[in-house]
Amino acid sequence: xxxxxxxxxxxxxxxxxxxxxxxxxxxxxxxxxxxxxxxxxxxxxxxxxxxxxxxxxxxxxxxxxxxxxxxxxxxxxxxxxxxxxxxxxxxxxxxxxxxxxxxxxxxxxxxxxxxxxxxxxxxxxxxxxxxxxxxxxxxxxxxxxxxxxxxxxxxxxxxxxxxx
Numbered sequence: 001x002x003x004x005x006x007x008x009x010x011x012x013x014x015x016x017x018x019x020x021x022x023x024x025x026x027x028x029x030x031x032x033x034x035x036x037x038x039x040x041x042x043x044x045x046x047x048x049x050x051x052x053x054x055x056x057x058x059x060x061x062x063x064x065x066x067x068x069x070x071x072x073x074x075x076x077x078x079x080x081x082x083x084x085x086x087x088x089x090x091x092x093x094x095x096x097x098x099x100x101x102x103x104x105x106x107x108x109x110x111x112x113x114x115x116x117x118x119x120x121x122x123x124x125x126x127x128x129x130x131x132x133x134x135x136x137x138x139x140x141x142x143x144x145x146x147x148x149x150x151x152x153x154x155x156x157x158x159x160x161x162x163x164x
Contacts (some may be wrong), residue, residue, distance in 0.1 A: 001043065002052035002069065003036035004028045010036045031056045031063065031089075038088055039074075048073065048081050054098050057153040059146045063091045064108070066098035066154065071107065094141075104154050105130050108147055112136035115164070127158035134163040 003010060005019045005028055015023060015033070022028040032055060039051040052069035065085075067074055074095045075082050085093040096107035102117045105128075115131040128151060140147065144161050151159030 001036070001040060001050065002054075003039070004032045004053075004055055005036055009033070010040050029056065029058070031058050034089070035065065035085075038085070042081070042084065047084065048076065057150050058091075059142070059150055061092065061146055062142055063089055063093050064150050064153075065093060065095045066104065067095060068098050071095050071097050092141075098154070101128065101151075101155050105151060105159075108142075108150055109136075109140060111141075112139040120160075125157075127160060128155060130159060130161045132161070132163050137163050 001007065001010065004022065006016060009015045009019045019028065023030075023033075035053065035056055039048060039053075042048045043051055050069075051074060053065050053067045053074065055066050057064040057066070063085075065074060073081075074085075076084075082093050082095065094108065097103045102114075105117055106114045109130075109132060112132055113136055115133055118129045118131070120127050120129050130147075130151065137144075142150075148159045148161050151161075
């Protein structure tokens with residue numbers, strides 16, 4: 001299993017010194033720890049094989065799970081794994097590919113189509129402008145603000161979602 005905390009910390013109920021430092025620095029959240037332990041329990045019951053995720057992002061209305069492995073492994077056949085995660089975590093769960101920012105944003109706005117992701121350089125610094133066709137706004141599964149906040153959490157930069 002690949003997770004933000006070590007195997008030993010997933011197995012036992014407390015964090016080792018290294019993982020505790022990651023948590024104190026903000027590199028690992030309580031949600032990361034909870035999800036790692038939940039996925040381990042699911043793996044033991046043969047509900048999921050070789051689960052892998054890099055981090056989680058907790059938004060008001062959903063939890064985003066970022067993985068560099070196959071997204072389908074955490075979604076499950078017919079969305080079975082995601083339904084269990086939703087039930088256990090108490091929020092809608094969205095699994096996205098974290099290999100690059102554009103892929104992450106495409107997964108985040110899906111089923112809406114993504115036109116482009118542009119890096120805009122301004123006097124205030126750089127930010128990402130994510131552009132979708134104007135007719136796609138109704139297809140978004142989360143609010144515009146939630147998507148922008150998720151993009152900022154993933155990239156560390158301001159994200160502006162626009163419809164053209």
